[in-house]
Amino acid sequence: MxxxxxxxxxxxxxxxxxxxxxxxxxxxxxxxxxxxxxxxxxxxxxxxxxxxxxxxxxxSPLMMPALWEKPQFGTFKLNTDASWCSASFRAGAGWVIRDFAGILHAAGGSGTSTFHCAAAAEAHAIRTGLQYCTEYGFENVFVEADAKTVILMINKGTAPNCSFECILGDIEVLARRLTSVTFGFVPRERNRAAYSVAKFVFKEGKDFVWDHVGPEFLFNVLAQDYVPVSLSFHITCSVSQLQTAAAKAVNDRVFERNEICLGLPSKGSMAADTLDLLKDCQLPVKHVNPGQYVAQIPQLAFLGVDIEI
Structure with missing residues (x-):
């Protein structure tokens, strides 16, 4: 191949x-x-x-970077992240809310707060996102953050840090106001949307809230998150087969092709130039019946050739 x-x-x-x-x-x-x-x-x-x-x-198959995963039906996923400067103690807290279809519902962040450590800033990002969820009716929420220690503290997997225990207490109170809430750790590469918001608000030093449209920089990140995680495929030059394969990739995420097809033009100067070029490369096209749209390249027996209209 x-x-x-x-x-x-x-x-x-x-x-x-x-x-x-x-x-x-x-x-x-x-x-x-x-x-x-x-x-x-x-x-x-x-x-x-x-x-x-x-x-x-x-x-291995062609591997794309690990991407954001959609929540279950009826659940909203809240991704949070923080950007923190150890010199100035200034922090930017970002959050993004998407539904089970991957559609953006809201995003925002705060770039005006200061904290003594990065973990406190991460906890503040979670608190800020949960505040928005409680105020605007997001009842079933799955919270994801790339601060593993903070997530362990929230889930009672480790003792809380007394220096920002008040923030953890606020998170617990806000969680009780929701119908259901789950807190989970996610690697940074699968938390890119919240990370980009945190960087933006940190740079601007202001507070922001966006609706389902969102800012341009976030739109690009969300679009990248919809690319399938893993693709295993062979090459085809037939437009109709590409469309079929693309539709199958969306549904199955992983697909394989056992046939290879090369599409060639049937008329005009492009057709003649293409055939001449293949002939010069010692790959002549054998088109026995001009009334049919199937041909062969004898040197490549495994290859199917379609003469496109």
Whole structure:
């Protein structure tokens, strides 16, 4: 699969050189560059050199950074985070509320408070988010924060820090006002939305509250959170198959393809140039019946070829 992907990319690059630069390369030159690109890629992926001609498959599917996880139906997830400066003791507390569909309902933060330690600032962020939940009717809440020690204190997993025990007491009182509330730890990489809000309010030194629209910087972070966590896929150039695969990826998150299909234009100068380019690369397209939209490349028996209308 790696060889095929790099082969398509090298063919496309060579085609661009011919069209835009008037530069023509011999098939042997293209193959040399192709082998070099594959070798460099595998060396980077495996953090070491490979023997010439060796083939090593990827050890795992393409992994995206760990992302935010949606709560259960009927539950709102409150993510909180804090940004704290040890020199000035100034803190920025941020929070974000999303529902089971991942839709933003509110976000905000405070950049005007000071605390003697980062843990106190983290606890203040949780308190601020819970205050908004109680005031605006978010009854079933799952609170996530990347301050593990603070979460343990709230869940009675460790003794509270007496220096900000009053904040922990406020959190307990606010939690009792809700129908249900759960506190959980989440790594920083899955708490990016609240982290971005905390940084913003810290920088501005003001208090902010946004509705479901939210600020532009937060919109970009929320959009990234909707990308599937893990994708395992093969390459296809058929538009209809891409659409089907994309829909399946959304539902199943992980999908695999056993067939590879290359879509080629059927008319005009683009069709002729494409066929000529493949022929120059010793990959001639065999299209026996012009009335059909299926062809073959004999050198690549595993590849299906669709002639697109």
């Amino acid at each position: 790696q060889e095929f992907a790099f082969g398509l990319w090298r063919i496309w690059k060579n085609r661009n050189d011919v069209v835009f630069k008037g530069s023509h390369c011999q098939p042997n030159e293209i193959l040399t560059v192709w082998r070099k690109n594959i070798g460099e890629y595998r060396e980077a992926m495996n953090h070491g050199s490979l023997d010439e001609g060796a083939v090593r498959p990827l050890k």
